[in-house]
Amino acid sequence: MGSVCLSSKAALKSGCGLVTAFVPKCGYEIVQIAFSEAMVLTDENEKVLSNINYNFEPDAIGIGMGIGQDVLTEKAFYHFLLNNKTNLVVDADGLNILSKNKKWFSLLPPKTILTPHKKELERLIGTWQSEEEKLEKIIQFSLEHDLVVVVKGAPTLVIFHSEIYQNTTGNQALATAGSGDVLTGIITSLLAQNYDPKNAAILGVYLHGLTADIAAPEMSHQAFVASDIIGYLGKAFLSLEN
Numbered sequence: 001m002g003s004v005c006l007s008s009k010a011a012l013k014s015g016c017g018l019v020t021a022f023v024p025k026c027g028y029e030i031v032q033i034a035f036s037e038a039m040v041l042t043d044e045n046e047k048v049l050s051n052i053n054y055n056f057e058p059d060a061i062g063i064g065m066g067i068g069q070d071v072l073t074e075k076a077f078y079h080f081l082l083n084n085k086t087n088l089v090v091d092a093d094g095l096n097i098l099s100k101n102k103k104w105f106s107l108l109p110p111k112t113i114l115t116p117h118k119k120e121l122e123r124l125i126g127t128w129q130s131e132e133e134k135l136e137k138i139i140q141f142s143l144e145h146d147l148v149v150v151v152k153g154a155p156t157l158v159i160f161h162s163e164i165y166q167n168t169t170g171n172q173a174l175a176t177a178g179s180g181d182v183l184t185g186i187i188t189s190l191l192a193q194n195y196d197p198k199n200a201a202i203l204g205v206y207l208h209g210l211t212a213d214i215a216a217p218e219m220s221h222q223a224f225v226a227s228d229i230i231g232y233l234g235k236a237f238l239s240l241e242n
């Protein structure tokens, strides 16, 4: 449930106006207490997502963080993809479920943003023997399914069709639990603010890393945790204006 709290708070602190977290019943109090600015809708199921249903049209959706891979959730994810037309960011177990159902790639809206770390990427596109082969496979994957792929790492790359952007911010302070969940919240928020998916990914990755570059000299790499990324977003946005 922590990943939902982190990505929801990151989204609201990246400039979008409203955030609704959709969680199983067990998550209602947790999210509402952890972050009262978020609104919370619950699934009818106590423990897992079994029916992703809501009666409003969000401007963007981030899905996958903390959703697990229960068979009920896999089915709910499929029905969600069948009906969804909203700009989408897919992370974490959302990526892992897609990897187990590769036919569902065709259900993703155009320019859906995927945010895999190395292992999630391997599950999506298979293994590679060299950096060149990895890039070729991602470019093919992006062209075939019209996807923006955020290849999380050091440095992170954003790949859209045959364009490759290499991020210039960030450091080892980001190697901490939940930092990818925070990144998904930031990118989803920018997408909701009408940034083109490719630019939402590029700016989100840049800001995410910039928080660590600003914070590390003030608080060490070791003591930096995912909530500090969120805490330093303000300084990161302000430094863009210089």
Ligand SMILES: NC(=O)C1=CN([C@@H]2O[C@H](COP(=O)(O)OP(=O)(O)OC[C@H]3O[C@@H](n4cnc5c(N)ncnc54)[C@H](OP(=O)(O)O)[C@@H]3O)[C@@H](O)[C@H]2O)[C@@H](O)CC1
Pocket: 001, 002, 003, 004, 064, 065, 066, 067, 068, 092, 093, 117, 118, 119, 120, 177, 178, 179, 180, 181
């Ligand atoms: N506070 C919370 O609520 C948090 C909730 N979270 C949620 O947890 C869920 C699972 O997310 P996850 O990424 O930990 O698990 P998953 O993708 O199954 O990877 C497991 C195995 O993959 C490998 N591996 C992982 N990274 C790698 C890398 N960079 N490079 C290379 N290998 C790598 C590694 O395999 P190993 O090396 O051990 O064989 C590892 O054991 C997900 O929904 C997420 O949102 C987390 O965000 C944390 C905070």
Ligand SMILES: Nc1ncnc2c1ncn2[C@@H]1O[C@H](COP(=O)(O)OP(=O)(O)O)[C@@H](O)[C@H]1O
Pocket: 092, 117, 152, 153, 154, 155, 156, 170, 171, 172, 173, 174, 175, 176, 177, 178, 179, 180, 181, 182, 183
């Ligand atoms: N040494 C590093 N330098 C820069 N960024 C890093 C480093 N290690 C990890 N990161 C970043 O931290 C994030 C980790 O994401 P992820 O593995 O999804 O974390 P989680 O699932 O725990 O939220 C990615 O954005 C990755 O680029």
Ligand SMILES: [Mg+2]
Pocket: 091, 092, 117, 180, 181
């Ligand atoms: Mg992750």
